[in-house]
Every structure is written in C-alpha cells, then in structure tokens.
Amino acid sequence: MNGAMERKEKILIADDSRMNQEMLTEILGMKYEYLYAEDGVQVVEMLKQGVDVDLILLDIHMPHMNGFDVLQTMRKEHWIEETPVIVISADQDAEYIQRAFDLGATDYINRPFNLIVVQRRVSNTLLMYARQRGLVQLVQDQVYEREKINTVMINILSHTIESRNNESGLHILHMRSICNLLLHRLVLISDRYQLGESEISTIATLSALHDIGKISVPKKILNKPGKLDPEEWEIMKRHTEQGDRLLYELAISQTDPLMVTAHAICRWHHERWDGKGYPDGLIGDQIPISAQVVAMADVYDALTSERCYKQAFSHEKAIRMICDGECGAFNPLLIQCLLDVEKSLKDLVHNDSIRYDLLNEAEHLTVEALEGKSLPLDDRTRRLLFNEQCKKDFFAKACGGIQFEYDRWLGRVIFTDWNEDSKERHKTLYLSEGDDIQLLSSEDWVTLRDNLRLTTKDSPFVEMEVLIPVHGRYRWHRLIARTIWSYRTPEFIGAVGQFTDIHEEVIRRTMKPILPESSSAEEVIRIFSDIFEVVRLVDPKTAMVLRQNPDGTLSETGVHCYEIWGRDSACRNCTSCRALGGKTWNSKLEARDGKIFSVLSGFMKIGKRECVMEAAFPLDENRTPDGEELVPTGGNSLLQNFYRDALTHAYSRTYLSNFRPNLEHAEGVALIDVDKLKQINDTYGHIAGDMALTQISNIVLSCIRDIDTLIRYGGDEFLLIFSRISEEAFYDRLNRIRTQVHNSVLEQYPGVRLNVSVGGVYHVYPLADAIAQADQKMYQEKSASAVEENKKHFR
Amino acid sequence: MEDLKVFYEKIGGNATEVLGRFPNELILIRFLKKYTTDPTFDNFLVALDKKDMENAFLCVHTLKGIALNLGFGNLQSVASELTESLRSRERLPDTALVETLKKEQSRILEALNVME
Numbered sequence: 001m002n003g004a005m006e007r008k009e010k011i012l013i014a015d016d017s018r019m020n021q022e023m024l025t026e027i028l029g030m031k032y033e034y035l036y037a038e039d040g041v042q043v044v045e046m047l048k049q050g051v052d053v054d055l056i057l058l059d060i061h062m063p064h065m066n067g068f069d070v071l072q073t074m075r076k077e078h079w080i081e082e083t084p085v086i087v088i089s090a091d092q093d094a095e096y097i098q099r100a101f102d103l104g105a106t107d108y109i110n111r112p113f114n115l116i117v118v119q120r121r122v123s124n125t126l127l128m129y130a131r132q133r134g135l136v137q138l139v140q141d142q143v144y145e146r147e148k149i150n151t152v153m154i155n156i157l158s159h160t161i162e163s164r165n166n167e168s169g170l171h172i173l174h175m176r177s178i179c180n181l182l183l184h185r186l187v188l189i190s191d192r193y194q195l196g197e198s199e200i201s202t203i204a205t206l207s208a209l210h211d212i213g214k215i216s217v218p219k220k221i222l223n224k225p226g227k228l229d230p231e232e233w234e235i236m237k238r239h240t241e242q243g244d245r246l247l248y249e250l251a252i253s254q255t256d257p258l259m260v261t262a263h264a265i266c267r268w269h270h271e272r273w274d275g276k277g278y279p280d281g282l283i284g285d286q287i288p289i290s291a292q293v294v295a296m297a298d299v300y301d302a303l304t305s306e307r308c309y310k311q312a313f314s315h316e317k318a319i320r321m322i323c324d325g326e327c328g329a330f331n332p333l334l335i336q337c338l339l340d341v342e343k344s345l346k347d348l349v350h351n352d353s354i355r356y357d358l359l360n361e362a363e364h365l366t367v368e369a370l371e372g373k374s375l376p377l378d379d380r381t382r383r384l385l386f387n388e389q390c391k392k393d394f395f396a397k398a399c400g401g402i403q404f405e406y407d408r409w410l411g412r413v414i415f416t417d418w419n420e421d422s423k424e425r426h427k428t429l430y431l432s433e434g435d436d437i438q439l440l441s442s443e444d445w446v447t448l449r450d451n452l453r454l455t456t457k458d459s460p461f462v463e464m465e466v467l468i469p470v471h472g473r474y475r476w477h478r479l480i481a482r483t484i485w486s487y488r489t490p491e492f493i494g495a496v497g498q499f500t501d502i503h504e505e506v507i508r509r510t511m512k513p514i515l516p517e518s519s520s521a522e523e524v525i526r527i528f529s530d531i532f533e534v535v536r537l538v539d540p541k542t543a544m545v546l547r548q549n550p551d552g553t554l555s556e557t558g559v560h561c562y563e564i565w566g567r568d569s570a571c572r573n574c575t576s577c578r579a580l581g582g583k584t585w586n587s588k589l590e591a592r593d594g595k596i597f598s599v600l601s602g603f604m605k606i607g608k609r610e611c612v613m614e615a616a617f618p619l620d621e622n623r624t625p626d627g628e629e630l631v632p633t634g635g636n637s638l639l640q641n642f643y644r645d646a647l648t649h650a651y652s653r654t655y656l657s658n659f660r661p662n663l664e665h666a667e668g669v670a671l672i673d674v675d676k677l678k679q680i681n682d683t684y685g686h687i688a689g690d691m692a693l694t695q696i697s698n699i700v701l702s703c704i705r706d707i708d709t710l711i712r713y714g715g716d717e718f719l720l721i722f723s724r725i726s727e728e729a730f731y732d733r734l735n736r737i738r739t740q741v742h743n744s745v746l747e748q749y750p751g752v753r754l755n756v757s758v759g760g761v762y763h764v765y766p767l768a769d770a771i772a773q774a775d776q777k778m779y780q781e782k783s784a785s786a787v788e789e790n791k792k793h794f795r
Numbered sequence: 796m797e798d799l800k801v802f803y804e805k806i807g808g809n810a811t812e813v814l815g816r817f818p819n820e821l822i823l824i825r826f827l828k829k830y831t832t833d834p835t836f837d838n839f840l841v842a843l844d845k846k847d848m849e850n851a852f853l854c855v856h857t858l859k860g861i862a863l864n865l866g867f868g869n870l871q872s873v874a875s876e877l878t879e880s881l882r883s884r885e886r887l888p889d890t891a892l893v894e895t896l897k898k899e900q901s902r903i904l905e906a907l908n909v910m911e
Contacts, residue, residue: 017857019826019833023864026822061856063849112863114816 008033009126010052014043015059015088024057027118040065047079055126056085060096071103072776080104084125102783171301177348178297179204185337192333193289203290206262210269210294213243240267240279264288269295274329292331296338299327315346401477402499408492419470439468442646452495457485468499474589475503525613532615539611540576546611554609565590566662566723575601576612591659593707593723596643645712647690648697656711656719660767668722668730669770670760671778672700672737677716680752688749696741696756703737719771727762734760757782796820798910805906807868830865831907836900843893848884855881870899
C-alpha cells in the first residue's frame with residue numbers, strides 16, 4: 001500500500017466530557033492517533049491552524065460553540081469536503097440527525113456506544129475518504145504533469161520540422177494517438193513496464209519530438225523522392241544523435257524525467273528489438289519502452305501515409321508488414337498490443353472528426369503561418385523574427401499599462417500588466433473554461449465583445465473608456481483594441497489591446513467646465529453646492545468635518561467625516577488625505593443607502609488653513625416605471641455597472657467586498673435563497689434558471705425601497721441589506737417578498753414553481769454575524785418547507 | 796463477572812448488555828472506577844446552584860450520555876427527564892427530581908465502593 005495508508009490516521013474527538021473521550025479512545029484502540037477538544041471553539045481553532053485530522057467525532061451539545069455551529073463553520077470554510085465528521089448524539093431525535101446530515105456530517109453514532117458500531121462507522125468513513133483523497137492526488141499529479149510538458153512549445157517545434165519534411169501536419173497527432181493506444185493496451189496485458197497515466201501521457205506528447213534532429217538534415221536529402229545514396233543515408237541517420245544533442249541546448253533541467261524521456265525518444269526511435277538498429281545498436285529492453293513505442297507508431301504512420309518517396313499502404317497491409325518483420329523488428333509484447341488495438345487504431349487514424357478534436361494551439365499558429373507560403377526557417381528569418389520580438393517587447397514595455405492578446409480559436413487571453421512586478425506580470429485565461437475576466441466589469445466585458453464583433457477587416461479598431469482596478473483602486477483607463485484577421489480569408493482570428501491610465505485626465509476633464517481658472521475657495525464651494533448633493537469641508541488630519549464661521553474662519557464640528565458613509569473609522573482609501581498631501585484633486589467611490597456615490601476631494605486653502613473640499617453625488621441610474629429593468633443613464637453607468645450583476649441587476653459581490661465597512665451598521669439583514677434552482681436548471685434548462693433568478697431579483701427590487709441594497713450573494717442566494725428600518729417593517733417586507741415570489745409565474749415556463757427561503761435578522765452586529773445568523777434562519781426555513789413538501793408527497 | 800452482575804442489579808442495569816458493548820470486562824471496570832472521579836455530577840449541582848441554565852443543561856446532558864454508556868439504568872432515566880426539563884433553559888427543574896438524581900448517584904457510588 002502507499003505511504004498514506006502506513007501512517008496512523010488521526011481522529012479528533014470533540015466531547016466536553018473527559019470520560020466520553022476516553023471511552024471512545026478505548027473502543028477504537030491503538031490503531032489510530034487521537035487529538036481531543038472540549039468544545040466547538042477548540043475544534044475550529046485546530047482546523048484553522050491546519051492541524052492534520054483525518055476524522056472528527058463530534059458531540060452536539062458542547063459549551064461555547066455546539067456541534068451544529070462547528071459543522072456550519074466547517075462548511076463555510078470548505079473543511080467539510082476534506083475532513084469527514086461523525087456526529088455523536090444521545091438524542092435519538094430524528095430531527096437532530098437530519099440537521100447534522102444536512103450540514104455535511106458523514107455519519108452518526110448514538111449513545112450508548114456500541115463497540116462494533118463505533119469501530120465500523122469510523123473505519124468505513126476513513127476508508128471512503130482515503131479513497132477520495134487518493135483520487136484527488138492522482139488527478140492533481142496528472143494535471144501537473146501535463147502542465148509541465150509544454151505541449152505548445154513541443155508542437156510548434158515539431159510542426160516546423162514537419163513543414164520542412166513535407167510530411168502531413170497530422171503526423172505528430174497520429175503519433176500521439178497511436179502511442180496512447182499502444183501504451184494503454186500494454187499496461188493492461190503486462191506489468192513489465194511500470195507506466196502510470198502520467199508517464200503514458202508524457203511519452204505520447206513527447207513522441208512529437210522524435211524527428212527534431214532532422215532540422216540538421218539538408219532539405220534536398222529530406223525531400224529527395226528517390227532512394228538515398230549511401231552517403232546521404234549516413235547523413236539522414238544522424239538525425240537521431242542530432243536530436244539528442246539539440247535537447248541538451250534547451251533550458252530545461254536535464255535530470256527532469258521529462259527530458260530523460262525526450263532524449264530516449266529522439267536518440268533511440270530507430271533502434272531495433274534485434275539489435276540491428278541505429279545509432280547505438282541497443283538490443284531488446286535496453287531500448288527504453290518510450291523509444292520502442294514511438295518507433296512502432298512512426299513506422300505504422302509512415303506506412304499508412306503518402307510520402308515523397310512512396311505511396312500510402314492500407315491499414316491492413318501496414319499491420320501485416322510490421323508483424324512480418326518487413327519494417328523493423330519489434331518487441332513481441334508491442335506487436336501483441338498492435339494486433340489487440342488494430343480496430344481502434346484504424347478508426348482513430350482514419351477518422352477525420354477525431355483529427356479536428358485534437359487540433360490544437362500549435363496547429364492554429366502553424367497553419368496560419370504556413371498558409372501564406374512555406375516558412376523557411378533559415379538563419380536570416382530567425383534573426384528577423386528575433387528582432388521583431390525585441391521591438392515588440394520594447395514597445396509593450398514603453399506603453400506600460402495593461403496589454404492583452406486574445407486568440408479566438410483557443411478562447412485564450414494573455415494579459416501583461418506592467419503595473420505588477422515581473423512575477424505577477426503575465427496572466428493567461430481561457431474563456432472557454434469559464435475563467436472570469438475580473439479586470440473588466442461583466443457589462444464592460446459584454447460591451448467590448450459586442451464592439452469587437454462590429455469591427456471589420458478594414459476598420460478593426462475599438463476604443464472605450466473603462467474603470468479597472470489597479471492595486472485595489474479603480475482608475476479610468478482608455479482601452480484601444482484592434483481585431484486581427486486571417487491573412488488570406490476574411491476571418492476574425494483574435495484581437496490585441498492596450499489599457500492606458502487616463503484617470504487624472506478624466507478627473508480634470510470632469511472638473512474643467514466647473515472650475516474657472518482663478519476662482520477663489522469660497523466661489524468654488526458655492527459653485528459646487530449648486531451641483532452636488534453633498535459638499536463639505538474636511539480636515540483629513542483629524543478626520544473632522546469643518547464649519548465655515550461667518551467671519552470666514554474654520555472650526556471643527558465634532559462630526560467625523562467617515563460617519564456619512566456608515567463607517568466606524570477612517571476610510572482606508574481616504575482620497576482627501578491624498579488630495580491634501582498632493583495639493584490636488586482625487587476621486588473614489590463610496591456606497592450609502594443602496595447607491596454608489598462618486599466622491600471628489602480637492603485641496604483648498606481657506607484663510608491660512610489647509611483643508612479639503614469633498615463633493616459627492618450618486619451615480620444616476622433609473623428604473624423603468626414598471627420596475628422591470630434598470631436602465632443606466634449617462635456616462636456614469638460605466639462606473640455603476642461595475643458593481644452590478646449582469647444577469648439579475650442586483651449588486652455583485654464586488655460591491656459587498658468593496659463597501660463592506662459602509663454596511664456594518666445596517667439594521668436589518670436577510671438572506672434569500674431560491675428554492676430548487678438546481679432542479680429548475682436540470683428540468684427546464686439554464687435559460688429557465690436564469691429567467692427565474694432575474695424574475696426573483698426583480699420582485700425583490702420591487703418590494704424594497706431604493707435606499708435598500710440587494711446583492712447577489714451566490715449562485716442562487718441574495719443578500720438584502722436595510723440600513724435604516726423598523727423591525728416591523730423589516731419582517732413585513734420579507735414576508736411580502738416570500739408571498740410575491742410564491743404567487744409569481746414564469747411566463748415562458750408556466751410549469752416552474754418559484755419559491756424562496758428567507759432568513760432575516762434584526763439588529764445583529766457585526767455584519768458577519770448577521771449574515772451567519774440569517775443564513776442559519778434561512779436554512780431552518782428551507783428544511784421546514786422541505787418537510788412540508790415531503791408530507792404533501794406522502795399524503 | 797459476579798461482582799458486575801450484583802452491581803448492575805443494584806442500580807437498575809444489565810451487566811450482560813453493557814459488557815456486550817465494551818472490549819472486555821477489565822476495561823468496563825476501569826471506566827466504572829473512573830466514574831467515581833468524574834466531575835460531571837458535581838458540575839451539574841454547582842450550575843444549578845448558580846442558576847446557570849446553559850451549563851446545567853450541558854452537564855445533565857453529558858451525565859445522561861455517560862449513564863447511557865455505562866449502563867446506569869436508573870440514573871440515566873432521571874438524567875433524561877432532567878435534560879428534557881432543562882432543554883428550554885427557561886426554568887429550574889423540579890427539586891424532587893434533583894433529589895432522586897442525588898439518591899441514584901450515591902447508590903452508584905456506594906455500590907462501586909462495595910465492589911472493590
């Protein structure tokens with residue numbers, strides 16, 4: 001067995017009675033190691049510190065923090081997915097056990113402890129999780145291997161060679177598939193070679209490299225249609241050693257198993273089982289299995305393809321020739337494998353659809369490059385390419401900001417962020433895999449995509465102004481992008497773009513029409529008061545709001561400047577401090593009463609006192625009269641949409657995390673969970689699910705005031721925050737939401753029943769506790785309604 | 796074994812049933828002895844004295860669990876009743892019930908003494 005099984009597994013016994021702890025230890029015996037906790041707080045602390053635990057035996061009734069709370073925390077922190085919990089209970093109450101299971105417990109043990117039951121449940125649970133962990137490890141290993149093999153580089157390299165060889169671009173794909181088939185069969189019929197899934201994948205991928213040494217073979221020999229004369233043949237044969245040597249020049253550690261395999265494949269793929277191959281004349285299993293299998297794949301594919309010196313043979317004929325020893329000598333085990341997989345081999349290599357599935361990055365790049373004309377990679381071209389790359393790097397660096405390249409075929413975006421240090425600078429995202437582009441708000445992202453779609457080969461440019469976060473602070477950027485089109489066809493193949501910081505310019509531009517060049521402080525304040533909702537003077541040093549006395553002097557009001565935003569302490573991102581420090585203008589966003597405010601801070605000198613004028617205005621946003629849809633108005637919509645969830649128009653989690661301190665004093669907090677969303681998605685499709693979410697969000701928005709805040713908290717969860725409300729009105733509104741959702745119908749899907757579970761708490765602080773308690777209440781309601789549902793079912 | 800049988804008859808339990816749940820006799824006896832020093836019962840009385848409902852509930856609940864595990868039939872049924880009456884943490888339990896609990900506790904301690 002592996003190492004994980006040899007060590008003793010650790011069991012954490014959480015029970016407030018020492019007696020019970022000892023009894024469980026005695027029953028379970030010396031097989032395990034034990035840790036003990038006397039209450040829930042200790043359990044959570046241990047898990048937080050990363051104490052290694054394989055299983056928790058958890059008592060429900062404990063002081064300070066009970067077992068349910070522990071489960072809830074474990075769930076929230078995702079510990080429950082790694083560490084199984086068996087609940088101990090003297091309450092044979094079905095409801096308790098049900099709740100424990102709902103919260104993620106794996107099993108339960110009743111008192112009185114029964115020797116056999118306890119032992120079995122513990123060992124079963126451990127076994128189940130050990131398997132799961134083993135699987136996770138297995139998958140991780142493989143993903144890691146695959147990442148490490150830089151498939152792209154390898155394939156580009158081998159494609160280059162193939163283009164010289166005039167071989168079909170599919171040769172290396174075939175090689176990979178054939179190696180895969182043969183090796184998977186091999187491990188099934190024999191255990192002579194210790195090959196795991198990742199070794200197989202490595203060999204199959206690296207098979208692409210087998211002929212890289214041919215780069216040193218003159219083109220006229222490579223592409224000679226007739227037979228090679230003995231001298232030419234000698235040169236041709238040298239490609240094995242040349243390939244081996246070339247690999248030494250790569251900047252990869254030579255002891256890396258990957259490199260060892262690559263060397264073996266390049267050098268020995270023309271060795272023969274009978275020792276009559278070249279360059280080293282190795283015999284039998286002296287030849288690494290990687291080279292053996294690549295040799296066979298190479299021969300099979302060469303036989304079944306047309307080459308400059310020969311016609312293609314049929315699959316059947318090729319198999320026969322290999323088995324009869326007409327084309328080399330092979331390991332009998334591999335011949336067996338070849339015969340065993342013959343049918344799949346024929347399908348695989350001759351089935352076009354599979355070829356396209358395998359078509360990958362390197363091909364897109366190479367095919368594009370090769371379509372124009374063949375790409376002779378002589379020294380001059382290489383130098384030119386190198387120079388181009390230098391130029392590109394120079395301009396990229398000189399422009400700074402953030403740059404991206406989008407490849408449509410791969411759905412890949414490569415970001416270069418010059419604001420970051422070199423380690424963090426480059427990021428690669430795959431859109432097809434659902435990676436989030438967090439750089440842009442979802443709305444901006446959609447707009448960008450739409451704009452890109454509108455471009456043509458003749459007018460490929462897009463320009464937008466967007467807000468993007470730089471070191472956690474949002475700044476205005478100008479985005480200039482252009483689409484890239486196929487050289488030959490009118491086909492869109494990608495885009496490149498650049499974000500340039502224009503924050504100061506935008507601020508100045510906004511200010512300019514308002515500020516006459518030489519206006520005095522008093523004049524500025526007067527002008528601003530006409531325009532902005534909030535205008536005040538503050539002293540950032542004391543964080544106090546200032547009052548201007550009739551005699552023109554300033555005095556402190558005793559009110560802190562941050563109170564207006566519902567905060568307890570100075571804002572971390574204080575723009576006024578920066579305005580004061582830099583004697584300049586600055587801006588930021590704040591939230592209050594369900595709105596987002598733009599806050600401008602400008603340095604002022606009134607009399608002898610230096611202070612800052614703050615002006616704030618809500619970003620405008622209008623609802624259509626029927627409350628159906630939110631229509632952003634004016635240029636500021638860009639800002640606001642940052643924080644809106646594109647589907648439901650509720651605020652996004654970004655809003656919550658950015659403005660959390662402003663919400664700490666909210667009087668009422670509720671969590672709304674859409675019942676059975678998964679079922680709706682599964683039964684009616686995701687469009688129906690999306691409609692349900694949108695509809696529910698709209699209903700909630702219509703049930704609350706515009707000073708209340710609705711946040712999409714999770715996939716099917718909304719967080720509702722009321723900063724000021726009476727208790728009665730709070731619960732009243734929650735009820736209204738429940739009823740209206742319940743009574744509503746999805747027009748396109750009348751069969752869908754909409755329901756929400758709502759958990760609300762009043763006057764609970766801090767916000768984290770309020771959310772946690774609301775969550776608990778919501779779950780109670782959910783389980784209660786599930787019970788009701790079941791009853792109905794059985795009636 | 797005879798000792799255990801006698802002991803369990805005194806306190807309303809069944810030696811065979813309890814032994815079936817423990818690895819062996821010695822271990823059971825070790826836990827029975829350990830019970831004489833277990834603080835749960837005393838903690839319960841202290842909590843009651845202080846009218847600390849939360850702790851009173853937790854203690855009597857634990858006591859009920861221990862009694863279940865060790866097969867103290869009489870003690871367990873009284874502890875059970877007390878647990879239920881304290882579950883709401885709203886009012887003090889019936890004094891008569893607490894007295895019965897005390898009586899059962901001393902019966903157990905006495906019987907354990909004799910067994911040695």
